[in-house]
Amino acid sequence: MLRPQAVLAVVLSYALSLMPLYGSPAPVIGTVTSATSARVGATSASVGSTVFGGDFLSTEKNGSIQVRAGAARLMLSGASSATLATREGTPSATLLSGTAVFSTAGAKAFVLHAAKADIRPKTDEPTVGQVTYVNDKELRVRSTRGTLAITVEDDTQFVAEGMAYRVILDPDEYYAREAAGQGPQGAGTKGRKEPRRAGRSRFLLIAIAVVSVATGIVAYEAWVSPDGSHGP
Numbered sequence: 001m002l003r004p005q006a007v008l009a010v011v012l013s014y015a016l017s018l019m020p021l022y023g024s025p026a027p028v029i030g031t032v033t034s035a036t037s038a039r040v041g042a043t044s045a046s047v048g049s050t051v052f053g054g055d056f057l058s059t060e061k062n063g064s065i066q067v068r069a070g071a072a073r074l075m076l077s078g079a080s081s082a083t084l085a086t087r088e089g090t091p092s093a094t095l096l097s098g099t100a101v102f103s104t105a106g107a108k109a110f111v112l113h114a115a116k117a118d119i120r121p122k123t124d125e126p127t128v129g130q131v132t133y134v135n136d137k138e139l140r141v142r143s144t145r146g147t148l149a150i151t152v153e154d155d156t157q158f159v160a161e162g163m164a165y166r167v168i169l170d171p172d173e174y175y176a177r178e179a180a181g182q183g184p185q186g187a188g189t190k191g192r193k194e195p196r197r198a199g200r201s202r203f204l205l206i207a208i209a210v211v212s213v214a215t216g217i218v219a220y221e222a223w224v225s226p227d228g229s230h231g232p
Contacts, residue, residue, distance in 0.1 A: 026052040029084045029091050030069035037063030038076070055084045059098070072110030075101045087111065099132040103145075114139050115169055117203065122147040122158055129159075139167040140208070155202035168204040 029052055035045035037060040045065050051057070058081040059065055066075045067084075069091035076082055080098025084091070093100065094113040104110045104121050111120040112129070115136045121127035127146030131139060141150060142164035150157050150167060159165055168174045 026054050027086050029053055029055070029086065030067045032065065033068050033073075034064070034066040034075075036065075037061075037078075038065035051084055053085045057082050057084065057093075070109060071106050072102060072104040074110070074112075077101070095131055095133050097133055099130065101128065101130045103128045116152055117167060117169065118151045120149055120151075122149045137168070137170045137173065139169070141165055141167050150203070150205075152202040157201075157203070157205055159205070164208050165205040166208055168206065169202075171201060171204050174204060 028050055030050075032040070032045050032047055032049045032051060035047060038045040039058050040049065040051060040055050045057070051067055057065055057067070057076055059076050059078055061079045063078050064075060066073060069084075072091060074082075074093055077099045080100060081096045082093045082100060083096065084093050086092060090108055090111060092111045092113060093102075100112060100114075102110055102112055103126070105126050106124050107121045109121070111118055112131055113119075114131055114133050117139060119129060119131055119141060121129070123146065125146045127148065128144040129146075129148045130142040130144065132141075133139060141148060141159055143159045143161050146161055148159040150159065152169065
């Protein structure tokens with residue numbers, strides 16, 4: 001007859017052997033607070049549902065979805081998609097298409113990845129940022145409130161409050177195009193403005209007109225109170 005201690009040891013050994021096989025459960029990222037014509041994975045998004053690391057969010061042309069993730073809030077506008085994750089305990093999202101808006105009240109509360117760039121608040125002051133994925137070599141980044149930090153590898157540049165930029169992620173190609181006399185591509189430029197930085201920068205910032213390109217962004221920004229807190 002087996003002793004209870006022996007049985008317990010066998011059970012624990014079996015459980016530990018299964019952990020590498022099945023892995024740890026996906027971390028909870030937050031809660032859906034608003035959803036219209038949106039999906040989490042293959043399922044229609046619903047208010048109050050929990051989202052996890054690895055979840056894929058998507059919206060239809062006229063849809064939107066908002067997620068509360070700790071001290072941050074993320075919104076995807078129409079025809080947008082992103083995946084959720086955490087990095088060292090910090091909620092994050094990777095923008096794959098369309099436009100995302102996020103608000104935070106802490107520099108380490110949230111980070112948005114897009115192509116090879118990381119966009120986050122520079123300080124703990126209330127911050128609202130808007131990022132549009134154009135392609136894997138260009139983003140549009142706007143700061144409505146606070147200052148955003150954009151990092152590509154070891155290069156970090158900043159977007160001050162009220163400013164908007166084309167973010168060129170392949171400077172060599174950009175300069176080659178300029179040398180060929182083709183000029184910068186993409187609509188929304190306001191005249192021919194020189195990049196903020198050149199040389200060995202990993203990316204370029206080119207100022208553009210400040211225009212909200214996503215339906216629902218005005219309402220979203222109005223929902224963020226002056227002290228940076230969020231409504232119900």
